[in-house]
Amino acid sequence: MPLPDGNSINTAPLDEGEDTEPLIENDPVPPQCCSARLNLAFLMFCGFSVVYGLRVNLSVAMVAMVNTTDPEPAPNSSVISACPLPPEGDNSSDSFHQPAGIPQYPWDSETQGWLLGAFFFGYLCTQIPGGYLSGHYGGSIFLGVGVLGTAFLTLLTPLAAQMGSYWLFALRALEGFGEGVTFPAMMAMWARWAPPLERSRLMTLSGSGGNFGAFVALPLTGVICQALGWPAVFYLCGAAGCLWAVVWFIFVSDDPRTHPRISKEEKDYIIKSIGPQGTGHGWSVPLLSMSMSVPLWAIIITQMCSNWSYYTLLTSLPTYMDNVMHFDLKSNGLLSALPYFGAWLMSMLSGVVADSIIEREVFSITVVRKLFTLIGLLLQAAFLVAVSYAGCSHILAVTFLTLSTTLGGITASGVYINQIDIAPRYAGFLLGISNTFGTIPGVLAPIATGYFTEGHTMAGWRKVFWVAAGINVGGAIVYTIFGSAKIQPWAITEEERAETDKERSRSIST
Template identity: 75%
Template sequence: MQVQNGCSIHYTTPNESQDAEDTAALIENAKAPSQCCSARLHLAIMMFLGFAVVYGLRVNLSVAMVAMVNTTDSRPTRNSSIVYACPLPPHGKDNGSEPVTPPDQGPQYRWDAEIQGWLLGAFFFGYLCTQIPGGYLSGHYGGSIFLGGGVLGTAALTLLTPLAAQLGVYWLFALRALEGFGEGVTFPAMMAMWARWAPPPERSGLMSLSGSGASSGAFLALPLTALICQSWGWPAVFYICGGGGCLWAVFWFLLVSDDPRSHRRISEEEKNYIINSIGSQGTGHGWSLPLVPMMLSGPLWAIIVTQMCSNWAYYTMLTSLPMYMDNILHFDLKSNALLSALPYLGALIFSILSGYLADFLIGRKLLSITAVRKLFTITGLLLPAACLIPVGYAGCSSVLAVTLLTVSSTLGGTSAAGVFINQIDIAPRYAGFLLGITNTFGTIPGVVAPIVTGYLTEDHSLAGWRNVFWVSAGVNALGALVFTVFGSGRLESWALTEEEQAEAKRAASFSS
């Protein structure tokens, strides 16, 4: 037993770990400073806004592409004319209103479904490259410079989107890949920062709040993109979104610090609470890493596989849902964007609620950390899968299809308190690097899913989209099974600091 300024930290010995529910440090503090107006809550809100920005930058192309593509082109595609699976409204997709994108409000391009799929997946080619380096450097130096710089770089590149589209498909593909390259460091940097900022009893709530900015960004960006397209033309989407990201970066660098020790406006009470609660796990990991034990860690591979499975459905909806609304259900641009955004509103609410509920269950010792992570992961993967399958059989019933998609994504928000923050349970000190690893694998579906969707739906048929939803549901179910069997919330032995290892040896020798 180790005591620091009123906080008791208990480490189980290797022999005890087999019987303990979770081998993570158990922190007990009689009086924790309120989160209200605290520096750690302020950090969570700034992260929330930052991820809202980056996800807005990520998804705006999904809606803008509906306006960018010339759907009135009468030329055959792959030697066959498009046959719509569902009948068009009496006055066409725009229901008799003004044309969605008048000629003077932005050029249009002749991109078929396959090209659109490649362009929507281009972002993830770059995103794959910087996850691990970003997590490693964030864990050593601190994450604020990488998170802020990633958002700023992505926003600045977004400003060049209209020029790249005018130059050609290859230029736009390269630009989107570069945007992904810049944004790839953001989530690992977030995890590295919370390893130093989030007291263990508050991890689920703070991290779910900050990460839910992604759902908020998708929810706001989709309808706003459509509104901007119709009001000022699609090029304005990228100028406004890029400018907003640059503005956020200014406030981030002015207000945020890597560590509570260096924060200029934190109270002494809160600083001591955070530092003493986290203990030695709240320090940088240095240059050396236990790579071999990491590679052999079953719980880490459980996170990797489960995130890949969960992200397949998520990225399919994120990048391809506007195309489904357009090609199958024939919503006009404004309705398309609004209905495509609805699922993310539910996910935003459920992800925040699940985080604080998880903290409640862990804090009251109603369930172990392992049980909580598995509970929210299973709920967040199996229930959405059950809702996705009927979408493929909803036919042309737009109300039923939109309702099922909304319920599916809403229930998926509960996984925010499950597998997606599990890295900080098993190895807090290396959490940023581990998130880089898991997100690198988890980004592969972001590359592959839009391309697969493009191939499956190139004939714009209901059968093609039915296959898309079946594949997404099946992959989700596989992820739930893997995490149920192999997932864990225990602190891995290779993640212990030298101080913790020495304490565990002393405890073992004392007990013997």
């Protein structure tokens, strides 16, 4: 119910523990079409599409950058249980012949692995600082500089590769260092921009750019490598990132209060609906209370569990397509990208459905977040198990893998935006914390996959998918029991406490 003084028309009484967002009864809701908040979501979508293109392009370009992708193939005896080779299989290395004058390097598999993983060494370092500073100063500068810095460094990739693998490793780590601030900065901006009844759709639209970028970049990188040579991949992607940054800095503001082109109607609607939570958190944050928060730990653990399957597929799916299914490189790139297209569509659809359920007050926000997380993780786990029993059927394997990643996109409206529910003012900082923990599976999952698939057997890959599915189920159970969308006591502002005390006094007097 609205507070009597109308100060925060979307905020329920905090002492009652409610987590529903009542409809706005007195003020009209400005349309989203062509609004400043929708334009912001679209620009974020484009930015994260570029960012993920910059992140994954090396995984495909690496095939063209080295003389051979498997200098020491495993003996035939080690693949006894794997699928048989196609009767007239093409030599996959023929797919990426480079134009004359394009250099190639004699990097072995171990060197390639270090280069592909270098990004995460830097990515881990700036999540929490980026979230903290974005919550204090505003997120637009950090998101813009993060993408611009990563794009500029991408332009230097051919030069770094020519100087040696150590230089390229350092460059990729610096790219991860710059990109680490982007998602926390996004969350900090939506804490000031996203009305509670529109959070799911706005945040899933902007964040889904990552899946769309991966979907476009994986096959497009192969085409560019073949037509223009692998250096062109980094020049074109880097230029796209720099161009996006120019548009971002011209058209985006940290806060609706300072946006020069927003209508008064929309500005008032956003400010009133968010209330005091739509302000910066200052320099001090309640670290001790955060560390003891059960809902926050539920988010962290669940995101780690969900990311295990995500990073397993991100790092190992091309290998599975090659070693087990024996797809050629062109088909491999396209089929490896297909699940991300499904996840992009599903995440945006889940955002619209989640907001509709909340707006109609069918379920509380807590129930909606738990429901979308539970359904997404369990369905993803079920199809991962199905992949392990698809055998050598190309159609079944690709179908189950695509369905697994697609249905996992449902969680985009669940646990992955839950930080802004429990503590809007600290959402960027909390996302930095959960993303830091969530990146750990990116380091551990490939190691576990390598251990299970050492013999390149179907039984080994079955273990990979079963372990990922089991961890998914564990995350679903943890979040269903301990998750919450209620604003935590340590996140309540002094202004909100004062309003709650006034409301309690009025109730007692009447």
